[in-house]
Amino acid sequence: MTNILLVDSHPVVREGLKQTLSKNKDYRVVGDIGSGVEIFEFIRKNNVDFIISEIDLPELNGITALRAIKKEHKSIKILMFSHQPEDIYAISTLKAGASGYLSKSSQPDEILKATDTIVKGNVYLSEKMDKHYKYNDTSKSRTQLFKRLSTREVEVLKLLSIGKKNKHIASELEINEKTVSTYKARLFKKLNVNNVIDLVHQAKHHDLA
Incomplete structure (x- = not known):
């Protein structure tokens, strides 16, 4: 039995997730909470194997919570389930310690597919993201370059690549x-360029944007 904790500020979203997950008898929702800071107290008091969490949470951002959880509870698997742009946040959340990312625009059955994939020990991304980023790509140059970038640097890079200005970022x-x-x-410095145009070009060349 996999014990699942749901984290989202909207009760209707948590209820929808409960109904979807109830289709698999091997999954048991042991709690649903509405903010990031509640996660830590809950997992200290309860047995949790799996967390499904939004990024935008009251009091504590989901990615910040994710990093802290993975430091103390490495065995807990986490699926980020968010309305935030997938092309900007998916890989960033994986780098922060998540085992998968799923857009809230996905069909209900995809929630089960993502959960099944992660429970089996694999990484889950949508088909579009998986093809685009090829997370398991063996290209050494791309992998090494990606590892050199922090989560925040990747987020800034993605936003620059779609034309966002500093104030918007x-x-x-x-x-x-x-x-x-x-x-x-x-x-x-890391991508060895001196202007935004070349920066974006290098990012796309290495499949980072």
């Missing part, structure tokens, strides 16, 4: 513009 990631400029400078 700052707003999207809830950081200040000076911090965005710092990340850009790091990206220029």
